[in-house]
Amino acid sequence: HLYNFRQIGPDTKVFGVISKPVSHSKSPKLYNEVFNSVSFNGVYAHLLVDDIAKFFQTYSCMDFAGFSVGIPHKEAAVKCCHEVDPVAKSIGAINCIIRRPTDGKLYGFNTDYVGAISAIEEGLKGSPNAGSVTGSPLAGRLFVVIGAGGASKALAYGAKQKGARILIANRTYDRARELADTVGGDAVSLADLCNIPPEDGMILANTTSIGMQPNVGDTPLSKHALKYYSLVFDAIYTPKMTRLLREAEECGVTIVSGLEMFIGQAYEQFEKFTGLPAPKELFRKVMENHS
Numbered sequence: 001h002l003y004n005f006r007q008i009g010p011d012t013k014v015f016g017v018i019s020k021p022v023s024h025s026k027s028p029k030l031y032n033e034v035f036n037s038v039s040f041n042g043v044y045a046h047l048l049v050d051d052i053a054k055f056f057q058t059y060s061c062m063d064f065a066g067f068s069v070g071i072p073h074k075e076a077a078v079k080c081c082h083e084v085d086p087v088a089k090s091i092g093a094i095n096c097i098i099r100r101p102t103d104g105k106l107y108g109f110n111t112d113y114v115g116a117i118s119a120i121e122e123g124l125k126g127s128p129n130a131g132s133v134t135g136s137p138l139a140g141r142l143f144v145v146i147g148a149g150g151a152s153k154a155l156a157y158g159a160k161q162k163g164a165r166i167l168i169a170n171r172t173y174d175r176a177r178e179l180a181d182t183v184g185g186d187a188v189s190l191a192d193l194c195n196i197p198p199e200d201g202m203i204l205a206n207t208t209s210i211g212m213q214p215n216v217g218d219t220p221l222s223k224h225a226l227k228y229y230s231l232v233f234d235a236i237y238t239p240k241m242t243r244l245l246r247e248a249e250e251c252g253v254t255i256v257s258g259l260e261m262f263i264g265q266a267y268e269q270f271e272k273f274t275g276l277p278a279p280k281e282l283f284r285k286v287m288e289n290h291s
């Protein structure tokens with residue numbers, strides 16, 4: 001994703017992904033290629049940020065048009081915005097910020113939730129035990145979320161809206177309990193997740209960085225517990241096939257990669273960044289070429 005600096009001029013819109021770590025992020029590659037393909041005058045950069053509040057104090061003078069927000073800043077980013085979309089407010093986390101050019105005000109959104117939930121619903125439609133034909137295939141199922149950070153909140157909130165029952169499993173039990181109380185669900189420590197009584201149609205969603213590059217040998221739940229699930233989703237997309245997904249597939253379980261969530265949330269951000277309809281097939285093609 002080399003920027004073509006000869007093409008950058010005063011009208012070029014500059015975007016970036018605020019994250020730590022950030023070098024694994026495929027957003028710059030994706031947006032720069034798509035901007036180029038649709039002749040949108042914009043560039044998109046990696047922004048390695050330790051403290052997001054400090055970032056906005058220090059860099060408020062810079063002329064960014066918008067940002068994506070990644071681990072671990074999705075919750076802290078809410079406080080950095082002047083206005084936050086009501087859905088993102090109830091999730092308590094954002095992954096997209098638009099800066100209004102007239103007065104520099106920052107508007108926060110959450111596009112993770114839409115991308116992830118539609119990818120899981122799509123995955124369930126093809127799986128045995130697909131659920132009701134009219135409502136969401138998530139309705140009535142036990143939806144287990146591993147993690148209690150910003151991405152976890154978005155997923156738990158989205159699944160709850162679709163009628164699923166929520167169980168939060170986290171390394172730090174107190175954070176699991178707090179999130180479960182917020183969205184309306186139960187909590188368990190991650191160490192105890194393998195001991196929950198199995199039931200039909202359970203869904204497992206990992207929202208932590210366990211198994212992300214370079215720690216590809218790690219997994220949040222041991223293989224013997226995976227066979228009880230109808231579908232396993234991993235929010236990680238680098239690598240596309242995590243150890244969790246590989247082992248779930250070996251157990252005959254339907255899997256959904258974080259790449260689907262990534263593509264889904266990217267369509268939405270692209271439309272907010274550019275005001276143009278997202279070329280969905282192009283997003284998929286670019287991501288498949290780079291994964």
Ligand code: ATR
Nearest residue numbers: 071072074147148149150151152171172175208209
């Ligand atoms: P984000 O907002 O992007 O979701 P976050 O707030 O840093 O990121 O949340 C990361 C989540 O991954 C947390 O639930 C964290 O567990 P703790 O609450 O116990 O810190 C979880 N997590 C990260 N690394 C982990 C690891 N090695 N083992 C278990 N859980 C981990």
